[in-house]
Amino acid sequence: xxxxxxxxxxxxxxxxxxxxxxxxxxxxxxxxxxxxxxxxxxxxxxxxxxxxxxxxxxxxxxxxxxxxxxxxxxxxxxxxxxxxxxxxxxxxxxxxxxxxxxxxxxxxxxxxxxxxxxxxxxxxxxxxxxxxxxxxxxxxxxxxxxxxxxxxxxxxxxxxxxxxxxxxxxxxxxxxx
Amino acid sequence: xxxxxxxxxxxxxxxxxxxxxxxxxxxxxxxxxxxxxxxxxxxxxxxxxxxxxxxxxxxxxxxxxxxxxxxxxxxxxxxxxxxxxxxxxxxxxxxxxxxxxxxxxxxxxxxxxxxxxxxxxxxxxxxxxxxxxxxxxxxxxxxxxxxxxxxxxxxxxxxxxxxxxxxxxxxxxxxxx
Numbered sequence: 001x002x003x004x005x006x007x008x009x010x011x012x013x014x015x016x017x018x019x020x021x022x023x024x025x026x027x028x029x030x031x032x033x034x035x036x037x038x039x040x041x042x043x044x045x046x047x048x049x050x051x052x053x054x055x056x057x058x059x060x061x062x063x064x065x066x067x068x069x070x071x072x073x074x075x076x077x078x079x080x081x082x083x084x085x086x087x088x089x090x091x092x093x094x095x096x097x098x099x100x101x102x103x104x105x106x107x108x109x110x111x112x113x114x115x116x117x118x119x120x121x122x123x124x125x126x127x128x129x130x131x132x133x134x135x136x137x138x139x140x141x142x143x144x145x146x147x148x149x150x151x152x153x154x155x156x157x158x159x160x161x162x163x164x165x166x167x168x169x170x171x172x173x174x175x176x177x
Numbered sequence: 178x179x180x181x182x183x184x185x186x187x188x189x190x191x192x193x194x195x196x197x198x199x200x201x202x203x204x205x206x207x208x209x210x211x212x213x214x215x216x217x218x219x220x221x222x223x224x225x226x227x228x229x230x231x232x233x234x235x236x237x238x239x240x241x242x243x244x245x246x247x248x249x250x251x252x253x254x255x256x257x258x259x260x261x262x263x264x265x266x267x268x269x270x271x272x273x274x275x276x277x278x279x280x281x282x283x284x285x286x287x288x289x290x291x292x293x294x295x296x297x298x299x300x301x302x303x304x305x306x307x308x309x310x311x312x313x314x315x316x317x318x319x320x321x322x323x324x325x326x327x328x329x330x331x332x333x334x335x336x337x338x339x340x341x342x343x344x345x346x347x348x349x350x351x352x353x354x
Contacts, residue, residue: 018194021309028306054306086338086345091324117343127327128338129205129231132198135315138308142316143324147268150304161263161305166294168263 001145002102004078005034005137008066008116009109016040021134022107023047027058029141030149031105035061035069055157066106070119073104079121082106083136087123094143097122105140107133178322179279181255182211182314185243185293186286193217198311199284200224204235206318207326208282212238212246232334243283247296250281256298259283260313264300271320274299282317284310 005026010019019036020043026034027047036043044060051058063069070080079100097103106116117123126136141149162169182203187196196213197220203211204224213220221237228235240246247257256277274280283293294300303313318326339346 018198021195021311024308025312028304028308029312050307086341086347088340088342089327091327092340120343123341123343125338125340127205128340129233129331130227131201131205131315132311134198134309134311135202135206138312138315139319142319147320150266150268154306161302163265163269163302163305164263164300165265166297166300170263 001100003031003141004073004104005031006066006069006104006106007034007036007039008106009112010036010039011109012038012040015109016043018109018132018134019043020046022137023060024050025134025138025141027051027056028149029138030145030152031058031141033059033061035063037063037065051157053158055154055160067115070104070106074119076102078102078104080104080106080119081122081124081140082108082116082120083126083133083140084108084112084117084123085125085128085130087125089128090124090126090139090143093122093124097124098144103144105137107137109133178277180208180318181250181281182208183243183246183281183283184211184213184216185283186289187213187216188286189215189217192286193220195286195309195311196220197223199314200237201227202311202315202318204228204233205326206315207322207329208235208318210236210238212240214240214242228334230335232331232337244292247281247283251296253279255279255281257281257283257296258299258301258317259285259293259297260303260310260317261285261289261294261300262302262305262307264302266305267301267303267316267320270299270301274301275321275323280321282314284314286310
């Protein structure tokens with residue numbers, strides 16, 4: 001499955017760390033890229049450093065406006081999944097979403113434009129209680145990929161973790177400078 | 178399954194929002210409580226307001242020091258699960274953890290004391306790539322409860338969401354003031 005993430009509605013500074021965590025989830029759970037507007041440009045550098053260290057080709061794309069992006073993606077055959085605590089319960093809807101081939105997952109911050117609900121092919125609630133866009137994105141991606149994202153190899157990084165029962169085991173391809 | 182969460186290693190102000198999101202995940206994914214030290218007291222008020230609005234009895238407990246808490250919990254029969262990107266892959270270890278009856282999940286921030294790895298019955302990696310303690314906690318709780326947490330009713334709140342395909346449908350028990 002091809003997955004891209006669109007982050008909207010965040011406020012600069014106040015939401016920077018949350019947006020960074022959203023980007024890190026998108027990357028580590030196997031999305032190809034995250035698209036964002038109105039965002040601190042440092043987030044792109046942070047993610048680039050993570051790629052350098054831990055591998056993979058995940059990309060951050062700055063956009064001007066979300067609406068033309070969604071329209072274009074729909075024309076290209078992507079289905080739009082909007083995460084919202086008001087949507088359909090993931091437990092009920094996941095089997096349908098799992099069958100899609102190309103997804104754009106829209107991750108809003110506190111306020112999202114009303115139109116998103118109409119543009120979306122799926123409005124999905126990761127439970128109907130408030131938690132976090134970070135956990136929401138993670139659960140959606142885990143469910144629709146059935147955990148296979150955690151077996152994926154991120155190639156080209158400087159370090160690789162070897163899973164360990166009680167310590168840290170890291171293979172370094174380069175010494176630290 | 179009885180689940181409590183222990184948050185450690187966070188820095189006041191810098192990690193406040195992340196810690197709040199960790200607490201919200203703990204609550205909405207069915208933990209009984211979160212224990213924290215060195216934390217902004219406002220987080221407790223924030224969670225209390227969420228309980229008032231959305232129901233349930235989730236509690237925030239401030240502690241002095243994590244070590245005696247873990248020792249006591251172990252004596253009471255709790256198993257300690259420490260989330261770390263260096264641990265065993267959740268895909269491999271989840272079936273064992275699922276069989277436990279009482280868990281304390283330890284959620285560290287960037288730096289955690291080395292001893293935690295030894296105290297833990299399970300050091301668990303939600304994939305071996307960096308992402309977020311918020312997403313890590315969410316995936317662990319979702320996997321070991323097999324999604325049943327999202328069918329749980331949080332009673333006593335002022336509002337309840339009725340899942341909806343493309344809008345917001347909220348039952349209000351009280352009018353807004």
